[in-house]
Amino acid sequence: MSQLHFDHPVLQYFQALSQVPRGSGNERGVSDWLMEFAAAHGLDADRDDALNVVLRKDATPGFENAPAVMLQGHMDMVCEKNAGVEHDFTRDPIRLIEDGEYLRADGTTLGADNGIGMAMMLAVLTDEALEHPALECLITTSEEVGMLGAKALDKDRFAFRSRTLINLDTGIMEGCFVVGCAGGGRVAVRLPVDWEQIPPAPLWSITVGGLRGGHSGAEIHLGRANANQVLGRILRDLEGVARPCSVSGGTKENVIPREARALVACADGAALAERCAAWQEILRREFRVSDPGVAVSAVPAGTGRRVYDGVTARRLLSLLTLLPCGVQSMDQELGSVATSANLGAVSSGEAEILFTSSVRSSLPSHLEHLLLPRYEALAGLCGAAWEQHDFYPGWTFRSASRVRDLALECYREHGVKEPTYMTLHGGLECGLLMEALGEMDAISFAPEINSPHSPNENVRIPSVEVNYRVLTALLKRLR
CATH class of the missing domain: 3.30.70.360 (Alpha-Beta Plaits)
Structure with missing residues (x-):
């Protein structure tokens, strides 16, 4: 197993999250971890009976009048392992391996889906140099087994204000933004x-x-x-x-x-x-x-x-x-x-x-x-x-989208290729959230993740750095 050399905050937070078992239905521990993280960093935090967690941070100077923005992902992961691998997903940490420019696990699913999305939110919330609107970071439970946390979301308790949604639960390919998805x-x-x-x-x-x-x-x-x-x-x-x-x-x-x-x-x-x-x-x-x-x-x-x-x-x-x-x-x-x-x-x-x-x-x-x-x-x-x-429900494509236009613009400035956008056949929580909270201008993107839901799952490390730059640039433009 190679020595891990992480100096990027997203990867450091992901490494910390990988120590906490978080298979679908076993999210009490990671939900507690997120609440403790919020307390340690002076963040406003709350959770509902379904263990969904919301972390909030006030707007920085100059953004006080900008509309709030929701960052969103899920805390659970798919638990799969190769035959013969000794690993108890209810108590064992994920063993990370740095393999060239890729990060993978030792014979199990990595949990980059959606641990990397969570880690990006935590990095944003603790980046004191970042300029941004008021942030509402929603992290749901049991997404992988039917989006159960999103379905049970206590919207009255949380009283969300955001009308822009940035979902961080896709990573299908570098430079590709998701603007709609299937239902199922x-x-x-x-x-x-x-x-x-x-x-x-x-x-x-x-x-x-x-x-x-x-x-x-x-x-x-x-x-x-x-x-x-x-x-x-x-x-x-x-x-x-x-x-x-x-x-x-x-x-x-x-x-x-x-x-x-x-x-x-x-x-x-x-x-x-x-x-x-x-x-x-x-x-x-x-x-x-x-x-x-x-x-x-x-x-x-x-x-x-x-x-x-x-x-x-x-x-x-x-x-x-x-x-x-x-x-x-x-x-x-x-x-x-x-x-x-x-x-x-x-x-x-x-x-x-x-x-x-x-x-x-x-x-x-x-x-x-x-x-x-x-x-x-x-x-x-x-x-x-x-x-x-x-x-x-699915998430219907919108022909006009300010957040999509700004995201493509930010990627052109900070990315490595000409960006594209597409609708996704996989399911995302965006449709459910809009059904519960009202229509929002939404987009989804994340670092490149390969072979999710299998022990071959990996995330490309340079893509983590690129997509974090894009996310922070996008937040600066959402005035």
Whole structure:
């Protein structure tokens, strides 16, 4: 592990935040840390019952009459780790590695999404030389699992005054500003399980692994393999050779799953191993660009006396084959993804198999009249139940935006390339906040973050410095 040499305040604050566990649903510690930070630096701070934190700082001289500005991000992070990595996200700090011009973690997600955004806010709040309007820094909880903090925001308690919103939760590429995003939510399909008793038979664990995974919104267009879908293809090919008794894959709806496994009963282990080896070659040809490390294995796993009955097994394979996965439609005008679905997690229980997906679209009609009816139809045909939850609105692009014009101007002066702007397929809290607080002139940007939601996540260090200069220059111009 290399020695870390951080002299930029954003990176120093990020390093401090990385010592505090902050997986979704486990934000009490980091919420306390932020309140203590505010007290130590003489900042006005408050939080609500959902542990959302607001840090405030008065306008500097000359900006007393400028409208207040909201800086916004979330405190939770996606907790993913590579197989074999010993790390307890509920208590262990993230181990940071400086790798050339990139900062990454040691076998886990880095938490730059959205720890870097938080760190930028803390740097702004403690920069005594910076000129700025009154600042309202909102840091929400459980964004990664349905924007639960933003949905529970106590707007009456906080009494926000800002009409300009700078969201710091994107980092898709250097010099690219986000000016709108898709809406979406989560879908669960529950398949009832019936069992069949069999004579004692050898069990085998089939594993699909070595995939890159990634963010189900920002990286869904890259064509990366979905481990759950791949496992379904293999199990369908093994019908008549192996009978499943358990399936599992992925952990979160909004993460493209990197690994999936099935427990099967199979008397002919040699034939099973031969088919798995053949599938590995097939997949390495198919995904030679996006997932060159894909691997398929079959190892002995003891002896079993029961498997899914024939009806359950057929319905399982049908759902793994037919549940929507990947890009579903493109925006014909912008040439970007309009609608997508990600079969992020599959888990087996005694009474049911649970399939959970993240769905997104910039077109509400696609969700309401295209994608969700597809889940309803597939669940009905397969004798399963389905439900939708945690839906959030999109953020609509505005043709005229002062903050966007100023941000592009600031990047031209302080950045490293000609800036661009785009709407994002991934979800942001901007739409929810505007629904609760009223329409605001908004923009989103952040340092360049690669492979979020996976252990390959990294942030480019020079981009941190560039984007902080842009943020501080932008605040100086928002009079």
